[in-house]
Amino acid sequence: MCSRTRASRSPTGPSPLWAGRSRPVPRRSTSPAAGRPPHWWTCTRTSRSTRAHIAVPVPRKSRRTACRTRPMTMNSSVSRGRCRTSAKRSGAASAWCVTPEDEKRRKRTVDQDADGIAAEVLYPTVGLFLLEHVNRGYAQTVLSVYNRWLADAISGKQDRYIGCGASSAPSSESAVSTIIACREMGLSGVVLPLHPGEGVYSAATYDRLWSAAVDSGTPLTFHALPSSNPAATGAAHGIGLSAPWDAQNLLTDLVFGRVLERHPDLRVVFAEFDAGWVPYLLQRLDHYFLRHRRWLAMDTGVRRLPSEYVAESVYFTLQDDDLAVTHAAAGLNLLWGSDFPHAESTWPHSHGVVERLGRNLSEDDARSIFGGSVLDLYGVRA
Numbered sequence: 001m002c003s004r005t006r007a008s009r010s011p012t013g014p015s016p017l018w019a020g021r022s023r024p025v026p027r028r029s030t031s032p033a034a035g036r037p038p039h040w041w042t043c044t045r046t047s048r049s050t051r052a053h054i055a056v057p058v059p060r061k062s063r064r065t066a067c068r069t070r071p072m073t074m075n076s077s078v079s080r081g082r083c084r085t086s087a088k089r090s091g092a093a094s095a096w097c098v099t100p101e102d103e104k105r106r107k108r109t110v111d112q113d114a115d116g117i118a119a120e121v122l123y124p125t126v127g128l129f130l131l132e133h134v135n136r137g138y139a140q141t142v143l144s145v146y147n148r149w150l151a152d153a154i155s156g157k158q159d160r161y162i163g164c165g166a167s168s169a170p171s172s173e174s175a176v177s178t179i180i181a182c183r184e185m186g187l188s189g190v191v192l193p194l195h196p197g198e199g200v201y202s203a204a205t206y207d208r209l210w211s212a213a214v215d216s217g218t219p220l221t222f223h224a225l226p227s228s229n230p231a232a233t234g235a236a237h238g239i240g241l242s243a244p245w246d247a248q249n250l251l252t253d254l255v256f257g258r259v260l261e262r263h264p265d266l267r268v269v270f271a272e273f274d275a276g277w278v279p280y281l282l283q284r285l286d287h288y289f290l291r292h293r294r295w296l297a298m299d300t301g302v303r304r305l306p307s308e309y310v311a312e313s314v315y316f317t318l319q320d321d322d323l324a325v326t327h328a329a330a331g332l333n334l335l336w337g338s339d340f341p342h343a344e345s346t347w348p349h350s351h352g353v354v355e356r357l358g359r360n361l362s363e364d365d366a367r368s369i370f371g372g373s374v375l376d377l378y379g380v381r382a
Contacts, residue, residue, distance in 0.1 A: 101153065108341075109160065115350045117338060121162045121374060122150065123191055123271060125342075128166075128223055131193035136170035140178070143168060147178070151185035162378050164189035164221060170197040172205050176212040188378045189219045189269075194246045201250070202257020210263040219315075219377055222250060224272040247273040248281050251314065255285060258301045260309040267377060268314050275316035275334055276323030282307040307331070315377060319346055325357050328365045335377075336370050 112120065124130075127146050133139035147165035154161040165182035169175040169192050179190050190213070199205060213220050224243040247270050254260055254268065285306035288296065315333040318324045328334055336354065339345040346353045358366040374380070 105153070105157075111347065112340065115338065115340070115347045116354075117340070117350065118371070119160055119162060119374070119380065120340075121164060121189070121337075121378065122154070123164055123221065123223055124166050128191075128225055131166065131168050131191070131223075132195060132225065133168060136168045136197040139168035140170055140174055144178070144181070147182055147185065147187065151182075151187055155186065158186065158188070158380075162189070162374075162380060163187040164191050166191040167193075168197065169193055169209075172196075172198070172209045175206075175209045179209075179212045179216060179218050183216045183218060188380075189221055191221045191223055191271075194222055194225060194250055200253060200257070202253045202259055206259075207262065210259060210266050213267075214263055214265045217379060219267040219269055221269040221271050222247065244273050244277050248277070251281065251310070252285065254314075255306045255309050256302060260313050261301055261303060264312065266313055269317065269335070269377075270314065271317045272319075272337070272339065273316065274321040274324060275318045275327075275332060276321050278310075278316055278324070278332060279327045279330065282310060315373065319344070320353055320357070322357065325361060325369065328361055328369060333373060334369045335374055 124143075124146060127143055130139040130142055143166045150163045150165065154163045163186070165178060165185075165187045167175045167178035167190055175190075175192065175196075182190050196206065212218075224247070251270070260266065289302065289306055293302070311331040311333070315335050316324070317335045317337045319337055319339055324332070324334060336357070338347055338350045340347045354370055358370065361369070
């Protein structure tokens with residue numbers, strides 16, 4: 001994401017979005033919306049074979065934002081009963097009353113409409129814990145079933161649900177097969193474990209994996225998990241506080257292991273680690289590259305600043321991370337998500353969170369973070 005020039009801001013802004021009285025944002029305005037980001041991005045239709053980025057405004061009464069979140073599974077509970085809109089307001093939902101699974105999707109759609117969400121990137125929930133299962137082959141067998149179920153569940157509904165399959169990466173060849181299979185089934189991305197089943201991701205044996213992702217236009221996601229880092233001890237172990245350590249280690253390996261140098265068109269997402277830590281890490285990586293790369297042997301094939309590779313190829317998701325959005329104009333690729341329907345989700349108050357996070361953003365940066373980059377990254381036609 002390129003750095004944007006901030007325009008002057010009007011000292012007064014419209015009424016809150018929940019009030020439903022805010023003025024529509026001009027489609028080609030060169031100044032930020034007064035007091036809020038432009039919540040006018042949605043994806044309305046898509047095709048498995050045609051993947052292009054188009055944006056359209058949503059009428060004021062159905063203002064929505066594209067985001068990333070997780071899917072329900074066949075046997076999981078679904079958030080329900082606190083919706084602020086009826087099924088009538090959700091046009092697609094009213095036609096999905098055929099099977100119990102259709103009813104779950106209908107209720108999910110109503111919940112998401114109430115929260116102003118136009119589209120979701122779907123990641124597994126329980127399946128995340130299979131990614132680094134001790135038996136990677138067994139885990140891949142189970143995840144392959146999940147991938148087929150997900151593809152069937154969202155078939156014909158990719159305007160609302162952007163599905164990501166999953167691979168436990170028991171080997172590079174297995175991960176490549178999963179990417180190809182997921183794309184053939186109509187899924188838009190693939191989630192990989194933080195640690196592959198064999199070796200490290202910067203090893204040359206994984207070049208075929210990165211090439212398969214590039215050739216098929218498939219973004220690859222690394223999702224936060226309870227840390228397996230042996231340094232995560234005491235209170236930091238197992239409760240998610242140590243998750244960024246794994247992300248920092250992997251991101252450093254992708255940069256100095258020359259993965260991003262060898263595959264400049266690769267697109268990688270770090271999901272649910274938040275992003276306030278990213279500017280500091282990039283500052284440190286740039287510092288070591290400029291001052292210490294010779295004697296630390298860090299310059300073998302790395303031709304540019306680490307921050308430049310990351311700005312071109314890597315995306316980071318956030319939910320309620322004020323620190324991250326303050327660096328949006330510095331070149332970070334940020335994707336907002338609600339984490340629905342989990343306990344830490346911003347549902348049903350996502351409008352307020354998005355409004356607060358976007359208050360000091362330029363219109364271009366807000367549009368990118370709260371929908372535009374998601375549509376572009378996953379090739380969704382809106």
